[in-house]
Amino acid sequence: MELLIKNVRVVDCSQDFIGDVYIYSGIIYEIGKKLEKDCEVIDGEGYILTPSFVDLHSHFREPGYTYKEDLLSGSKAALRGGYTAVNLMANTKPVCSSMDTINMVLKKAREINLVDIHQCASITEELLGESIDHLFELTDAVRFISDDGRGVANSRVMLAAMVAAREKNLTIISHAENEELVDVDTRLAENLMTVRDITLAKFTGCKLHLAHVSTREAMNYIIEGKKQGARITCEVTPHHLALTSETQYRVNPPLRSAEDVNILIEAIKQGFVDVIATDHAPHSMDDKMKGAPGISGLETSFPVCFTKLVGEGHITLNKLSELMSKNPAKLMELNKGEIKIGFDGDLVLLDVKNKYNIDTSEFLSKGVNSPFEGKAVLGTVMCTIKAGRIVYKAKDFKQSLNFK
Numbered sequence: 540m541e542l543l544i545k546n547v548r549v550v551d552c553s554q555d556f557i558g559d560v561y562i563y564s565g566i567i568y569e570i571g572k573k574l575e576k577d578c579e580v581i582d583g584e585g586y587i588l589t590p591s592f593v594d595l596h597s598h599f600r601e602p603g604y605t606y607k608e609d610l611l612s613g614s615k616a617a618l619r620g621g622y623t624a625v626n627l628m629a630n631t632k633p634v635c636s637s638m639d640t641i642n643m644v645l646k647k648a649r650e651i652n653l654v655d656i657h658q659c660a661s662i663t664e665e666l667l668g669e670s671i672d673h674l675f676e677l678t679d680a681v682r683f684i685s686d687d688g689r690g691v692a693n694s695r696v697m698l699a700a701m702v703a704a705r706e707k708n709l710t711i712i713s714h715a716e717n718e719e720l721v722d723v724d725t726r727l728a729e730n731l732m733t734v735r736d737i738t739l740a741k742f743t744g745c746k747l748h749l750a751h752v753s754t755r756e757a758m759n760y761i762i763e764g765k766k767q768g769a770r771i772t773c774e775v776t777p778h779h780l781a782l783t784s785e786t787q788y789r790v791n792p793p794l795r796s797a798e799d800v801n802i803l804i805e806a807i808k809q810g811f812v813d814v815i816a817t818d819h820a821p822h823s824m825d826d827k828m829k830g831a832p833g834i835s836g837l838e839t840s841f842p843v844c845f846t847k848l849v850g851e852g853h854i855t856l857n858k859l860s861e862l863m864s865k866n867p868a869k870l871m872e873l874n875k876g877e878i879k880i881g882f883d884g885d886l887v888l889l890d891v892k893n894k895y896n897i898d899t900s901e902f903l904s905k906g907v908n909s910p911f912e913g914k915a916v917l918g919t920v921m922c923t924i925k926a927g928r929i930v931y932k933a934k935d936f937k938q939s940l941n942f943k
């Protein structure tokens with residue numbers, strides 16, 4: 540696919556300039572000023588062009604819970620949120636514990652062909668916390684394993700999983716929650732499990748990624764581990780950055796105090812946070828009423844993060860691009876996340892001038908469970924481009940294509 544985006548503010552992790560970007564054969568081919576090409580053209584004046592976002596942590600619920608989300612609706616929600624690649628968690632039905640189930644997801648994702656999909660395998664078979672035998676059947680199609688939704692309670696099982704993961708060069712995504720203590724105190728449950736998993740990762744040399752870090756203590760353990768050279772990375776979610784427990788909304792881990800939020804933001808500024816991931820967890824309203832934890836996050840991630848982190852002056856848009864595009868792409872070993880010649884032509888056109896209120900009735904996700912409903916934000920994804928193809932356009936994006 541060929542596409543030229545002209546007169547646009549080009550921003551990625553390391554650059555910020557006005558110019559033109561030309562995509563040829565799906566790849567960023569030329570970057571410059573006053574480029575003239577005989578192809579589809581977008582006039583980007585007044586907009587920002589960044590690499591599309593990459594979500595290291597999403598739930599698309601297929602197979603088994605497609606009334607909450609499926610691969611098609613999840614892909615559409617991703618594109619509306621500016622994402623062109625996602626890493627799906629394994630808590631489906633059946634659980635993604637076998638290559639049969641994983642291959643079924645990957646095949647369907649290829650047929651849909653909207654976003655690049657990686658499917659995690661579970662760490663323990665059927666998420667039961669016991670056997671890891673299935674790990675030895677996994678092919679190279681799997682790069683991450685996770686029991687996300689619950690912690691691996693048994694330390695010996697986690698140790699064996701980390702040894703297997705190191706041998707197979709898999710990264711473990713830890714949902715750090717100690718089930719025995721969660722009813723006593725959820726932060727104790729997160730903190731204890733974070734320490735255990737970092738300690739085991741140091742012992743085994745396995746690559747460990749800590750998901751949805753929410754407490755100040757857990758972040759401090761991660762910082763300490765990183766300083767000691769452990770192979771650990773971590774993510775925080777938009778909701779743990781923008782909300783506190785004053786907002787009563789059920790999500791796991793729970794929304795924390797303002798002090799925790801400040802520590803997470805400080806850790807971002809100091810370079811200890813690798814990724815912002817959505818933990819997109821769509822649920823039906825009925826399930827939500829029955830207490831299902833989670834937030835449908837793909838379609839609010841950019842505006843929430845832009846408003847909170849860039850709007851309030853904590854970080855630059857370059858840094859946000861690093862957290863939402865460059866770093867997750869690197870962890871997923873994708874050729875995306877920067878606007879450089881030779882990278883995939885996966886880009887988003889953003890408007891950051893017009894304030895609006897989040898309206899969940901516009902979501903393309905089946906899950907409209909969001910504490911951000913009605914919130915005033917800045918940052919609209921106007922257009923998502925994948926490999927040079929326009930795959931999503933906001934309804935008020937009235938650009939005349941073929942402007943020359």
Ligand code: DOR
Pocket residue numbers: 598630687688689714789790791792818820821832833834
């Ligand atoms: O709130 C959450 N919902 N946290 C998780 O870790 C799992 C997720 C889900 O699958 O609904």
